[in-house]
Amino acid sequence: MDMNFTADSSLAPSRWRKVAYGGMQPGYDDNHTDETFLEDMVMNANVVKRNMLKVMQDSVSISQYLCIVFLVVLVWIYTLRSTLNENSLLLLDISLLGSGFIILVLTEEMLSLKRLWNYILNVSFFTTGLFVLAPIYQTLTRSISSDSIWAVTISLLLLHLFLHDYSGSTIRPSGALKNPNLTSCISLNASIVASVFIASRLPSRVHVFATMLFSLQIFLFAPLVTYCIKKYSFRLHLLFSLGLMAVTLTFVYSLHCLLFVLLVGILIFVNVVCPYWLIRIQEYKFEINGPWDEAKLCFDITD
Amino acid sequence: MADLKHRILMVSDFFYPNFGGVENHIYYLSQCLLKLGHKVVVLTHAYGNRSGVRYMTGGLKVYYVPWRPFLMQNTFPTIYGTFPIIRTILLREKISLVHGHQAFSTLCHETLMHARTMGYKVVFTDHSLYGFADVGSIHMNKVLQFTLADVTRAICVSHTSKENTVLRSGLPPEKVFVIPNAVDTAMFKPAQQRLGRDEIVIVVISRLVYRKGADLLVEVIPEVCRLYPNVRFIVGGDGPKRVRLEEMREKHSLQDRVEMLGAVPHASVRSVLISGHIFLNSSLTEAFCIAILEAASCGLLTVSTRVGGVPEVLPDDMIVLAEPDPSDMVHAIRKAISILPNIDPQVMHDRMKRLYNWNDVAERTEIVYNRALKCSDQSLLERLSRYAIECFP
Numbered sequence: 001m002d003m004n005f006t007a008d009s010s011l012a013p014s015r016w017r018k019v020a021y022g023g024m025q026p027g028y029d030d031n032h033t034d035e036t037f038l039e040d041m042v043m044n045a046n047v048v049k050r051n052m053l054k055v056m057q058d059s060v061s062i063s064q065y066l067c068i069v070f071l072v073v074l075v076w077i078y079t080l081r082s083t084l085n086e087n088s089l090l091l092l093d094i095s096l097l098g099s100g101f102i103i104l105v106l107t108e109e110m111l112s113l114k115r116l117w118n119y120i121l122n123v124s125f126f127t128t129g130l131f132v133l134a135p136i137y138q139t140l141t142r143s144i145s146s147d148s149i150w151a152v153t154i155s156l157l158l159l160h161l162f163l164h165d166y167s168g169s170t171i172r173p174s175g176a177l178k179n180p181n182l183t184s185c186i187s188l189n190a191s192i193v194a195s196v197f198i199a200s201r202l203p204s205r206v207h208v209f210a211t212m213l214f215s216l217q218i219f220l221f222a223p224l225v226t227y228c229i230k231k232y233s234f235r236l237h238l239l240f241s242l243g244l245m246a247v248t249l250t251f252v253y254s255l256h257c258l259l260f261v262l263l264v265g266i267l268i269f270v271n272v273v274c275p276y277w278l279i280r281i282q283e284y285k286f287e288i289n290g291p292w293d294e295a296k297l298c299f300d301i302t303d
Numbered sequence: 304m305a306d307l308k309h310r311i312l313m314v315s316d317f318f319y320p321n322f323g324g325v326e327n328h329i330y331y332l333s334q335c336l337l338k339l340g341h342k343v344v345v346l347t348h349a350y351g352n353r354s355g356v357r358y359m360t361g362g363l364k365v366y367y368v369p370w371r372p373f374l375m376q377n378t379f380p381t382i383y384g385t386f387p388i389i390r391t392i393l394l395r396e397k398i399s400l401v402h403g404h405q406a407f408s409t410l411c412h413e414t415l416m417h418a419r420t421m422g423y424k425v426v427f428t429d430h431s432l433y434g435f436a437d438v439g440s441i442h443m444n445k446v447l448q449f450t451l452a453d454v455t456r457a458i459c460v461s462h463t464s465k466e467n468t469v470l471r472s473g474l475p476p477e478k479v480f481v482i483p484n485a486v487d488t489a490m491f492k493p494a495q496q497r498l499g500r501d502e503i504v505i506v507v508i509s510r511l512v513y514r515k516g517a518d519l520l521v522e523v524i525p526e527v528c529r530l531y532p533n534v535r536f537i538v539g540g541d542g543p544k545r546v547r548l549e550e551m552r553e554k555h556s557l558q559d560r561v562e563m564l565g566a567v568p569h570a571s572v573r574s575v576l577i578s579g580h581i582f583l584n585s586s587l588t589e590a591f592c593i594a595i596l597e598a599a600s601c602g603l604l605t606v607s608t609r610v611g612g613v614p615e616v617l618p619d620d621m622i623v624l625a626e627p628d629p630s631d632m633v634h635a636i637r638k639a640i641s642i643l644p645n646i647d648p649q650v651m652h653d654r655m656k657r658l659y660n661w662n663d664v665a666e667r668t669e670i671v672y673n674r675a676l677k678c679s680d681q682s683l684l685e686r687l688s689r690y691a692i693e694c695f696p
Binding site: 018019020021022023024029030031033037038040041287288290291292293294295297298299301 | 432433434435436460461462463464466467469470476477478479480481482483514516518519522587588590591608610611612615616617618627628629657658659660663667670671
């Protein structure tokens, strides 16, 4: 069956058209590649051009959280060695709670008495619950050897650092933008289990309560507080992080020299090496978009 | 046209008794090639009890090799396990050329690799579009790169599909031919009696899955029913999104205006199509939509989303295109309803007979086979170096 598409065929072949109907286009082979081939391809449309300074500033959030975790571990070590006794720990807890509250109140845009009352109520429930459960935690791991405890705690803390959501906070004030995703919930749980394990090695109930309160306060509320500071003023966030890093470095130096070197190495890696590396490998990014892509629905599917 | 008659082995995991675009394509292409005098053998995996050698219309020999499909009708990939039976079939049938279909078919990839090892010339047809960004696509593209590093010629079903295949596999564009699918116009004839115009019927036949835009339908149907009181919908097909459509029907009380038929067997598709005036296709991605051809052959005016290869399929006066956005689709339906009086189903059907024809597809495929067979043989070292260049740049 012949497929003459143009009835009056002129001497010059008709222009090639990007159509599938009508059979073979006269004068052109099926493998004819026109100049319009790949004309609609768009490369690297959604790729953000990064600036070294900005990436370094953004990486400060990561090193700030790393320092916070290091400080928590330090406090644990001091408590386990009985360098820090339970009363000073309790004092530390209360002062941290208080300062956290003040920062939240100062940096929150919409301050309302109802919200404040909500916070206070939640925190008191939480503290009371911990106090009541402290005896359970004390005897929880009595049958497990200390070495296993240290090993499990360190792996859980590493997991926590790996999966942590550094851009925001898992616990958000009501009216938060993003729901917490699976990995941030896993990391939070890992840190809580690690604190329970450490607390169970302590001698008395008050010790356990104080340490648990301290660890849980930090792990649950520190991301929220730092997120509020960052939202309020970036400069304040940078100053706070640098101060925190300095404090951590000082304490770690007085504890153990090798840990100090390790911490310095990690901080340099996170703040300097990684941003540089990221910008270098961004040149290889090759994102292809075109008419062959699956269309994205512009509305949300509410099931 | 060369007078050489070839002996072709068509390979794919997807064949009768499964129904779909690839299966139809292989069947009709094989029938037309048989009519042209070539010998065609089809290789696929066993479907349930259907195992062994079967003969279909026109003497088409089909080998249903007794392997178990493991995922979406694909044979379990055992890279060397398939070699003995493939070698037996290739030698026994004295095959001269192997033609594989569909990038998603593991059997196709393995057969092409073994056929190349034995020195046969190989042609590959790609029927779908893939992205580049998600994990599944990245793996699929790597496998495709491996297979296509060594293929003699490739065929794509639309120009958009050619661009996509060239980008995914790194083939030089001159090696890729564009030969579209066609439609069996003898089977899809318009209704004897022209339908009345007082009530406009819009037909939707597709699998009700995310990819085929079932969510767009959920947004579009209530809006159209609200704007046009004389419009009725017929929705055929089944799938996970059917529940959402039923919910939409309940929520807007459209039970008398939206008819849900459930899964429509292939033999009854024509009778569903001829009961309507307009065919609505809302898929989010489509390399080449055969459903649109079937609808046009039955004399329906098509409204479709402008995705993939759809703009190339029909001339502009037989299709109204819209962006995959509910408001734009409603707008397109309004335009279709307004141009409906100018549409004559019989005229459209006759036009389709001229625009698409399986015999034409078979002739063009024959040209590709002739070109492929003229290519020079390659030694093993050349072949290995091709793999190295393509897959490890």
